[in-house]
Structures are given as structure tokens and as C-alpha cells.
Amino acid sequence: MKERPPQTARIALNRPLRRLFDYLIPENLQLEPGQRVNIPFGRQSATGLVVETGVRPPNGITLKPVHSVYESWPALPNETFQLLSWASDYYQHPLGECLFTALPPALRRGRPASEKQDTWWKAAAGPEALAGNAHRLKALLAWLQRHPHGASTSSLTAAGFTREHIRTLQKRELIEETEAVSTKGEPGTTDTISDHPGPVLSPAQQQAANQIASPRDGFSVSLLYGITGSGKTELYLHYLKQQLSASAQALVLVPEINLTPQTVARFQRYFGQRIVVWHSALNDGERLSTWLKIRNGEPVILIGTRSAVLLPFTSLQTIIVDEEHDSSYKQGEGFRYSGRDMAVYRAHLNNCPVILGSATPSLESYQNALNGKYQLIRLEERAGNAKPPSISLLDIRSRPLEGGLSRPTIQAIEQCLNDGQQALVFVNRRGFAPVMMCFDCGHMVECPRCDTRLTYHRRDRAMRCHHCDYQTAATEHCPKCQSDAFKPVGQGTERTEDILASTFPDTPVVRVDRDSTQRKGSIQGILKKVNSGEPCILVGTQMLAKGHDFPNVTLVVVVNADGGLFSVDFRAPEQLIQTLLQVSGRAGRGEKSGQVLVQTCHSDHPILKSLRQGHYLTLADQLLTEREAGGFPPFRAMAIFRAEADTMAKSLELLDRIKPQASVPGIETWGPLPAMIARRADRHRAQLVLCCDNRKRLNHVLSHLCQNLDQQKLPSGVKWMIDVDPQETG
Numbered sequence: 001m002k003e004r005p006p007q008t009a010r011i012a013l014n015r016p017l018r019r020l021f022d023y024l025i026p027e028n029l030q031l032e033p034g035q036r037v038n039i040p041f042g043r044q045s046a047t048g049l050v051v052e053t054g055v056r057p058p059n060g061i062t063l064k065p066v067h068s069v070y071e072s073w074p075a076l077p078n079e080t081f082q083l084l085s086w087a088s089d090y091y092q093h094p095l096g097e098c099l100f101t102a103l104p105p106a107l108r109r110g111r112p113a114s115e116k117q118d119t120w121w122k123a124a125a126g127p128e129a130l131a132g133n134a135h136r137l138k139a140l141l142a143w144l145q146r147h148p149h150g151a152s153t154s155s156l157t158a159a160g161f162t163r164e165h166i167r168t169l170q171k172r173e174l175i176e177e178t179e180a181v182s183t184k185g186e187p188g189t190t191d192t193i194s195d196h197p198g199p200v201l202s203p204a205q206q207q208a209a210n211q212i213a214s215p216r217d218g219f220s221v222s223l224l225y226g227i228t229g230s231g232k233t234e235l236y237l238h239y240l241k242q243q244l245s246a247s248a249q250a251l252v253l254v255p256e257i258n259l260t261p262q263t264v265a266r267f268q269r270y271f272g273q274r275i276v277v278w279h280s281a282l283n284d285g286e287r288l289s290t291w292l293k294i295r296n297g298e299p300v301i302l303i304g305t306r307s308a309v310l311l312p313f314t315s316l317q318t319i320i321v322d323e324e325h326d327s328s329y330k331q332g333e334g335f336r337y338s339g340r341d342m343a344v345y346r347a348h349l350n351n352c353p354v355i356l357g358s359a360t361p362s363l364e365s366y367q368n369a370l371n372g373k374y375q376l377i378r379l380e381e382r383a384g385n386a387k388p389p390s391i392s393l394l395d396i397r398s399r400p401l402e403g404g405l406s407r408p409t410i411q412a413i414e415q416c417l418n419d420g421q422q423a424l425v426f427v428n429r430r431g432f433a434p435v436m437m438c439f440d441c442g443h444m445v446e447c448p449r450c451d452t453r454l455t456y457h458r459r460d461r462a463m464r465c466h467h468c469d470y471q472t473a474a475t476e477h478c479p480k481c482q483s484d485a486f487k488p489v490g491q492g493t494e495r496t497e498d499i500l501a502s503t504f505p506d507t508p509v510v511r512v513d514r515d516s517t518q519r520k521g522s523i524q525g526i527l528k529k530v531n532s533g534e535p536c537i538l539v540g541t542q543m544l545a546k547g548h549d550f551p552n553v554t555l556v557v558v559v560n561a562d563g564g565l566f567s568v569d570f571r572a573p574e575q576l577i578q579t580l581l582q583v584s585g586r587a588g589r590g591e592k593s594g595q596v597l598v599q600t601c602h603s604d605h606p607i608l609k610s611l612r613q614g615h616y617l618t619l620a621d622q623l624l625t626e627r628e629a630g631g632f633p634p635f636r637a638m639a640i641f642r643a644e645a646d647t648m649a650k651s652l653e654l655l656d657r658i659k660p661q662a663s664v665p666g667i668e669t670w671g672p673l674p675a676m677i678a679r680r681a682d683r684h685r686a687q688l689v690l691c692c693d694n695r696k697r698l699n700h701v702l703s704h705l706c707q708n709l710d711q712q713k714l715p716s717g718v719k720w721m722i723d724v725d726p727q728e729t730g
């Protein structure tokens, strides 16, 4: 018998290394790209992913053999593998780390790709056994009653119930363990689907739906510009219902899933158990379980945040990116990818449609629609009987303010409550006040580790840095001169909440920000209160602007719109307009019309003036003209080289060294300059901005720079990173 020539495999590790490692494949193993292997690495063993086989073994080096293979199938199927390889090159991030982000934590750590035995439950009583308004617990019992063979813990959590719900019912002996039915026999998908899951589409919605390409037509990008409350979510549901084959998978990306549990519930009314979720609050077991469903090709509709776009789908037929302009789609550290842009590339690889939906599309996507790369679909009327809200500017120069609110604003809130409606007050900072200041010596309390001021949080008697989480106890006297004229300056959500609570003592005031929603389930409680329809005042940050549907909110107040007007970040005006229109869009979504009051000291600023017309695309046209004149994205490709070190000199020195190599024809460089917050958590940060007309050339130069830097020995403590298509340029 002829001897088999030695077979080799090139393997990626989950390390920040821009290189791969070659190993011998033992005779008894067959390997293909995407497979998970265990390999000797240094004195230990490590989990790796096969990138390539059949590579020529380099002369003179003895390769070690692969220890073992975890699965007979590739953990990353071909399309997922290609997507991540492309991303590694596009975002200049090491391939190994990119590939490993597509694995659930358990598989990264070398655990087997199988689930722990799932416990199965069946109902021992009906929902009527529970007194009071324990809605979720009742719903769980009702669910189990509809499934006489029982349901597994994982299927229940996938449906939005928590382990805590299950434990509670078990303790009360209202449910009991039962024998597992094979997964195939799990409760069918049809019996939880409501008979009348939602309204019929309006003619405008139907017309928009008709314009979206079908999965049968292969790759296409539709930019659905639908004003707030126009019923985009309803349209996605109808589209999927009509177009998605029974055996296919779909991906719905959303910016933040925990904030909008109603969205998941709406999808469940249409698709029952076919809906699964993916977000940061899942535990390792839930992640593995969902990952396996996707990898096994189960015909699920996955609703997930950013990283869901990296999952190993095998029969993906449609991708939807809701609120496509949202900055949370861009990962801010490590592998800095854009979930939206990867969704578009994934649809291209997969030859399927992708729908980007927003009331305030990103300038990138809008420009792609203008130049014909994407199809622009407009939906410019509100669903049902709702009318767009009217927006007015309230100049607060030389008006006395009470806790940041002017008299006319307070009167408007009063009127709204008297009419039996709800008001929403938007403040762009959590905490009580952005800074504590001494009115005797002028001292302002700063973070000892960052170039920022500490935010005063009165509820916890603390001063906190919102950039590094440094925290110290609040003092009553100025820490510098001991004066008691030490006072909070400016507005935070806590302060506005207090002022409103004392002005309207008989009305519930509900605060929604990162602090008030930290506890699991707290947002559900808040939404329940709001959805009860009783008059109340909601106070909160950006969180309130995102995708909520509060039919009884008729007044929206923006406490201060001026923050983003004069920022140096070229994206600031776009983000300001998006936030203001999104938050405005929460007003008047039901029967009654809505009113928006924007408090400002710059009521003649062109951005705010045109905001009053409320027509986003007109504003977007203006912004695009400015971007083009300034040579900014989307008219040129941009990347930022960032450096950080224990001194600013070291950071700047590294970027100075890079700059000549980056200064090739066609590439413009800005900097190096200290970052807007130059010191953060005691690291001194600087940046060098690169702009180029030609994205390929920029990519080429960046790759070159990375290779060079990898071969150089850097001074100790210096780190560098590249941010392609940066969202924050400060």
C-alpha cells in the first residue's frame, strides 16, 4: 500500500495574534476548514479552528500533530467562515479572534458541543390556580397546558420565560418534571400562534411591502425609510409570514432586546416557538443551546443584538436590521465590526435579501440608496389613525428654570396629565447632575483617572465617572476649600425626576436609565405601568427613544437639545437629529395627536430650525452636502489608528512613527492628536485619522502597517488598535 504523504492543517487560535499555526494531521483524522481541534500549544493544549488543510509543510521544521478533533462537522460552516475571514481583513482584526467570536463561550473553552440534559416540565394545574396578576407565571402555566407532552427548560427560556419563573412554579408544585420527548417532537410551532396576531396592513404598508424583493430573487438591499410609528415592525412580520419558507431561517437584528420585550412578544404571536432570542443576558447554557439550533439548521427566526450576525446559520433566507442607524451596531472595542454592515455582506454571500429599516437612516445607508446600491422604500404615514407629532422649539435663554424645566414646559406637562395622557421627558445624562462645583473656590470634582468630571448620583450618595466606573462618596463640603457652597450643576435624570415628583405629587414619575433598569425584569415592571394607560411621567435617557410603542404618550419634552450642536465629532449633528426625531417619535402614536417641546438656547440654529419640519430626508440631504464638502464618510473611507500608553508622549511617538508609512498618495492623515478624552482609566490616548477615496487602497495600507507593527518591538505599555469606519472620532 502506498504511504500517505504527511497532511497538514493551518490553525487559528483565540489569541490576539496576526498569525496562524501549522500542525500535522494524524492518519486517523480527516479535517476540513471550520472544524474545532485540540492541539498542543507551548506546554499546554489549546482549542483551535482549522483554517486550511493541505498546506505544504515548511522545510526543516518538525510539526506537532493535532491532538484530537471535537466534532466530525465544522463548527463554522463555509458561509460563516467566509464572512469572518472577510471581516478579519476588512476590520484589520486577527483572524483567530474573529473566528472564535462566532462560537459560544462553552465551545471556545473546549467543551463538547452538546447540551446538558434539559429538564422537561408539564403543568400540574392551570393558570387559574394563581391568584392576583402574576401574568408571566399564568402565561407559563397556560403554555404548558397547551403542550400536554411537556416542554423543556430551554424551550421555555427561548420563549421568554425565566428560570426563576420555572423555579417559582416548581416550588408551589404547580408544574412537575416529566420525561423528555425527543426534540423533534417538541411542542409544535403552530399552537402558540395567535389567530389574529396583528392588524392587516394599511395600503401604504402594503405598497411598501410589495416593493421589498423576495428571497427568490437573491441578494438585494432594501432601505426601508419609515417614519416613527409607521408600522415597520408590522411590515417585517407580514413580510416574513409571506416570504419565509417553512424550512428556512431568518435573522432579525435589533439594537437592544431587553428594552423592548414587546417586540419579541409581537413576533411570538405570529411565529410562536419559531422565535428564538440572542443577547448579552443569556447564560452560557442558553447560548450553547441557541447556537446549536442555528448550526443544526432548525428553521428559527432569530431576534438578536449585534453579535447574532456572526452565528452559524445554515439556511438563512432573510435578514432584517431594525433601527439600522443605531450606533450600538458598531462594536466599540476588540473586534470593532459593524453588525449592520456585516449583515449586508452576509446577505451578499448568502444570496438573500436584507432589509435595513429606520425612521432616521444612517447617512451611509441613505447615500447608498441615493447612488442606487440600495433600494429606497418610503413609508411616510403613521399606521392606524396616528398623525406625526408637531415639534416646537422653546427658547430658554433668560427664562427662569426649575430643575432645568421652564414654566411653559411645566404647564404643558400639567395640561397633558389633566387630559388623562402620559408625558415623556428626555434628559441626556443619568445621575443627578453632571458635576459638583464649589461656588466659593470654583473647584469641580474630576475623576482621578480620567480627564472628565464626576457625575453626582444622589440616590447612592456617590460621585461616579461614567468613563471608567471610578466612584467615591459624595461630600457635603467642597473637598478643596471646605466651603458648604458646594452644589450640583446641570441636569441629570435623577434631578429631573425629583423636580417632577415634587411638582406633580399625585402622578407617578417613572425613571428609565441604565441605573434604574439594572435589575433583571425591572424594565418589564416599568413598561407594565406605562402600558396600563394611567397618567404618568416618564423621565429617561436615550433608552426611552429606542423603538418603544407607548400609545398614551402625547407629550415629549427634550430638556436640553444643545449638547450635540457644537461638538467636534463630525457625526454629532447626525446623531443629534436621529435622537431628537426618535424620541419625538414616541409622541402621539395612538388615537390622540402628539406634541414635542424642545428646550434650547439656540432656537435659531439651522439644525434645530429644520428639525421643526420633522422631515428627516431633507435634513439628511443637507448633512450629506456638508459631509461631501468636508471629505468625510460616506464620501471617503475612514479609519483611525489609536494608541494608548502610560504617558501621552509614548502614544504620540508611536503614531508619529506610523504616520510617514501611512502618508502615501491618495491617503490623507489628520494628527496624531490626543483623543477628546485624552486620559481614560489612567491610559493616555492619541489618534491618527486616515481618509481615502478608495477603500481598497486604505485597506491595503492598513494591512501593511499592521504587518510592520507586528514585527517591531514596541516600548513597554504601549498598545495600538485600528478602528475601521469609526463611529466615534473623538
Ligand SMILES: Nc1ncnc2c1ncn2[C@@H]1O[C@H](COP(=O)(O)OP(=O)(O)OP(=O)(O)O)[C@@H](O)[C@H]1O
Binding pocket: 199, 200, 201, 202, 205, 226, 227, 228, 229, 230, 231, 232, 233, 234, 235, 358, 359, 383, 384, 385, 546, 547, 548, 549, 585, 589
Ligand atoms: N396596519 C395597521 N393598522 C393599525 N395599527 C397598526 C398597523 N400597523 C401598525 N400598527 C400599530 O401602530 C403602532 C406602531 O407600529 P410599529 O411599532 O410597527 O411602528 P414602527 O415603525 O416599528 O415604529 P418606530 O420606528 O417608531 O419604533 C403599533 O402599535 C402597531 O400595532
Ligand SMILES: [Zn+2]
Binding pocket: 447, 448, 449, 450, 452, 465, 466, 467, 468, 469, 470, 681
Ligand atoms: Zn474615570
